[in-house]
Amino acid sequence: MSVRWFGDREREAEPGAALAALRARLAGVAAAAPGPERHGLLAGALVEASALAQGLADAERAAAGADDGGPADRAALDLLAALARALWASWRAGGRTAPPGPELLAPLERLPRPAAIRLRRAEGHALYAVYPECHAAAARALAGSDAVVIGIRSIGAGLAAAVAAGAGLAPPLATVRPVGPPFRREVHLGPSLAARVAAARRGVFAVADEGPGQSGSSLAAAVAALEALGVPAERVHLFPSHAGGPGPEAGAEILDRWARAARHHVPFEALLLADHPLALHRSAEDVLGRAEAPPADLSAGGWRRHAFAPGDQSAWPPSQGWRERRKYLLRAGGRSWLARFAGLGAAGEAALARARALAGAGLGPAPAALRHGFLFVPWLEDAVPLPAAPPPPRAVLLDAATRHLAFIARAFPAAPDAGAGPAALLEAARANALEALGGDARRGLDAAAARLPEVVRWARPVEVDGTADAWDWLVRRDGALVKADALDHHADHGLAGCQDALWDVAGAELALGLTSSEGQALAKRVRAAAPGAPPGLLPFYRLCRAALELARWSLALGDGALDPAERVRRQGARAAAEGALRRALGAA
Known part of the structure; x- marks a missing residue:
């Protein structure tokens, strides 16, 4: 591979x-x-x-x-x-x-x-x-x-x-x-x-x-x-x-x-979950209160057991397996908390600052503490992942995406070299598209390459949200939508890193099933909030984004000893990414 x-x-x-x-x-x-x-x-x-x-x-x-x-x-x-x-x-x-x-x-x-x-x-x-x-x-x-x-x-x-x-x-x-x-x-x-x-x-x-x-x-x-x-x-x-x-x-x-x-x-x-004063479940007792039960492991897709209806795995989305962050569900002080690994040192501190900024803008729960690499935030017990909720009105969906992505585009500018440049994005897209689709991809790739000088000229990197998964959008009891897992995908192990805000628009199209016209409308709204590549360059980002999503799920399928049901889920995610890539190549 x-x-x-x-x-x-x-x-x-x-x-x-x-x-x-x-x-x-x-x-x-x-x-x-x-x-x-x-x-x-x-x-x-x-x-x-x-x-x-x-x-x-x-x-x-x-x-x-x-x-x-x-x-x-x-x-x-x-x-x-x-x-x-x-x-x-x-x-x-x-x-x-x-x-x-x-x-x-x-x-x-x-x-x-x-x-x-x-x-x-x-x-x-x-x-x-x-x-x-x-x-x-x-x-x-x-x-x-x-x-x-x-x-x-x-x-x-x-x-x-x-x-x-x-x-x-x-x-x-x-x-x-x-x-x-x-x-x-x-x-x-x-x-x-x-x-x-x-x-x-x-x-x-x-x-x-x-x-x-x-x-x-x-x-x-x-x-x-x-x-x-x-x-x-x-x-x-x-x-x-x-x-x-x-x-x-x-x-x-x-x-x-x-x-x-x-x-x-x-x-x-053996160390961080043991009975020790610095162990995960004891490290934030001064803020959360004493743990009422051992932490429940949510890593590698384990969160699905708690976010979806008990006993019903038919609606479960695929998991990235070991590539997911470690995370645990902790019951302390009479409420539930998500303890998510955010990184030792500066990485965790940056995630804490971003979580506070998002909470201040009304776009997420306020973090309670950062302790030895783990960020503690309230577990939203009234929230359901978007795929398991009744479909919200399109206007509500687009408004939530606009508020979230526009804030990120305004609030988190990045250094020019903080992510892959447009040429590197296109090079990866070319490699992944040719690997999956062969010569059928060449015409669309060549068309995208013709737009490359314009993309290089206008791109303004920001610390993007970076995810393209529908299940990261949560629907609360009052019908409001909130984006989860929005802290550090611009700094994950993926090639893209920090990108122009149109990268997030392309991700929202994939996650929310937006039409081309809805994507263009979202791009215009986000672009009105912060400068960067004009909405007319969205097709370039669609193509590159879909190609990296295809690579992401292809790698996940390569993991050994997959449960048969999990393999089917990942195959479905890969097929969806391949379909998006074909459409993006055709449009290009």
Whole structure:
């Protein structure tokens, strides 16, 4: 399967400014009261420091041509180790240890720095509820040893520090950057780092990362580099973020390495849902009240059991499975709450700010708290997903879509490089359309390409709503419509990212079944609220949007071991997206 849907997020930063931001974050940690809120701020500091360490190490690698563990890399890893030790101590003490101070930054601040670095977002911390504490807990298997820890950049920098903290080990030796084709990564060590690895080759090595992903090639590449320097395979211990093995793109050699290596993993549930002061259901007791029952897991489509009629699965929409955010239904203080993973550090803080802005505009419930990556909002018990409700009048539907999308277009402008540019959108659309439809798609794609200069000229990126699913629209008892899941799809793992508001208009057409004329009317109303691409360019966005929706459901169909009923649902969603793409190609 060669569909295009995923995209990476990175940004350029000046190291001095990044250090100043980290210093301010540590000051915020020190000023916070002991408990869950401060612990979450400390985790955010570790995530931010990990991104800085990744950027500095990548800059040194670019200068040296290989990973060689230069001075900035070593100083950044010392900083990460100190923060990870503080985070792990805080976890064990329920958030009531003395916080680290900004003096930790001094050694790194004294070093020469490049003019600019590239900071890559750690998807696991932002999207998939990868918690450093889980890696620290797993590392207790190596407690008392003299293991050498190596991380795999980007997210592996902080996770390696967490492993070292959990096992009581020295700071990580280095982090490495796997390079090359996505499913055949390689790790290249410079002479200094290679010599240090060789000197310790008879000891134990711990390799930490978020993976394994589709192929497991990053972890395998790190193990291969160690083996090439004489480290026996049986002395390599892997610290992944999940217990499952590599995905369907893994070759025989990678699967063999995975099978032979010792692996250590503590799942999210074992730590964050345990009876612990910082666990999910206890972290917001000061705001919500004491939990009245264990949290109910709504992840991977589990929310459908609570949002639709009990026992009736015939109306269930498809699920994106593991690609959905972790979320739980919590009963506390006499009412129900949705606890949704919004991201550790800055990602969660941005979601909280957006939720407050939407609530202030009357477009969603007011959030109650953000605690250690989870956003707590009221569960709307009187709301029913649009597909399960009596069809509202078209005027009501269009008015709700207009208010929601116009507010987003006005309130959340984005940087020009915060998402895929129009050319990248069209390139992905071309790849996905040709994959699915073959040569029949060429004429419509060529017509869209002819509009590309105009789209580039007018597009004004905003932090779009980003969803195109009917079930995200909720109908309340009084007939009012409210949009759910509107916080962070502009920053998810998809290629699109931030786009012109017409991207959301195209999504609303798909979700709400709007006619072409209704879509044009919506585009005009949204465009009147904020500048950007004129409504006449909506066909370009329709085509690109439908092509990415087709890719999204094609990938979801590729998940293994699907329940037969779920497979049928996803097939239906894919067929609907393909139909929308055919119509968009024909109109173009």
